[in-house]
Amino acid sequence: MTTAPWHATILTLYPEMFPGPLGISLSGDALGRGTWALEARDIRAHGLGRHRAVDDTPAGGGAGMVLRCDVLAAAIDAAAPPEDPRPRLLMSPRGRPLTQSRVRALAEGPGVVIVCGRFEGVDERVIAGRGLEEVSIGDYVLSGGEIAALVVLDACVRLLPGVMGKVASGVEESFEGGRLEYPHYTRPRDWEGVPIPDVLTGGNHGAIARWRQAQAERITAERRPDLMRTKQD
Ligand code: SAH
Numbered sequence: 001m002t003t004a005p006w007h008a009t010i011l012t013l014y015p016e017m018f019p020g021p022l023g024i025s026l027s028g029d030a031l032g033r034g035t036w037a038l039e040a041r042d043i044r045a046h047g048l049g050r051h052r053a054v055d056d057t058p059a060g061g062g063a064g065m066v067l068r069c070d071v072l073a074a075a076i077d078a079a080a081p082p083e084d085p086r087p088r089l090l091m092s093p094r095g096r097p098l099t100q101s102r103v104r105a106l107a108e109g110p111g112v113v114i115v116c117g118r119f120e121g122v123d124e125r126v127i128a129g130r131g132l133e134e135v136s137i138g139d140y141v142l143s144g145g146e147i148a149a150l151v152v153l154d155a156c157v158r159l160l161p162g163v164m165g166k167v168a169s170g171v172e173e174s175f176e177g178g179r180l181e182y183p184h185y186t187r188p189r190d191w192e193g194v195p196i197p198d199v200l201t202g203g204n205h206g207a208i209a210r211w212r213q214a215q216a217e218r219i220t221a222e223r224r225p226d227l228m229r230t231k232q233d
Pocket of ligand 1: 090091092093094115116117118119120121122135136137138139140141142143144145146148
């Protein structure tokens with residue numbers, strides 16, 4: 001049986017930025033195998049007039065330019081008809097911060113449509129008009145949504161079945177279960193006078209699991225007490 005690949009459609013003024021770094025390593029191999037599909041569409045193809053204008057000055061005045069709602073809506077309609085079941089994200093510093101649980105939900109679905117903003121952002125009317133969900137990758141401002149979209153895709157693609165070598169590595173990681181991950185070590189056993197903790201080389205798997213759990217709790221409490229308070233599921 002073949003299943004449809006997880007399908008990402010990106011709307012951008014810079015389609016040449018895709019797949020970019022996602023064409024390399026695990027995500028690139030998976031793209032080559034057809035585990036996921038990527039289509040980067042140029043918003044400018046729907047631009048107006050001889051110059052294919054996509055932006056205009058902000059109503060009410062002020063600095064910068066705003067992506068036009070009519071141009072963006074035409075680009076979205078051409079890429080994803082209303083019956084397309086995929087969530088439609090708009091990368092935006094005003095959006096709900098991306099979390100691992102949102103990433104997991106996206107990865108379990110059919111794919112995603114992502115609109116990348118530029119300039120000062122997009123005309124507000126297209127957000128509700130085309131059912132866009134604003135998503136932020138953090139409390140800082142990027143110059144465009146493309147790198148944010150690559151972040152979303154990278155986080156999703158590594159969770160697709162068969163992309164990561166070892167399935168377990170997706171389950172024990174930071175944020176899964178509301179904890180940051182425990183520390184890792186590998187050879188050499190002693191490095192610059194610092195040994196690998198004895199418990200990890202002692203072969204007692206129960207003791208190792210308890211030590212890792214305790215370390216994860218300690219690191220989370222120290223660095224991200226907010227995660228400790230969130231619901232465990
Ligand atoms: N004037 C806007 C910032 C525009 S930055 C404001 O103050 O909110 C230009 C584009 O970059 C945005 O439209 C968005 O698509 C993208 N972008 C910037 N920062 C982002 C972030 N933290 N997360 C996701 N997308 C971001």
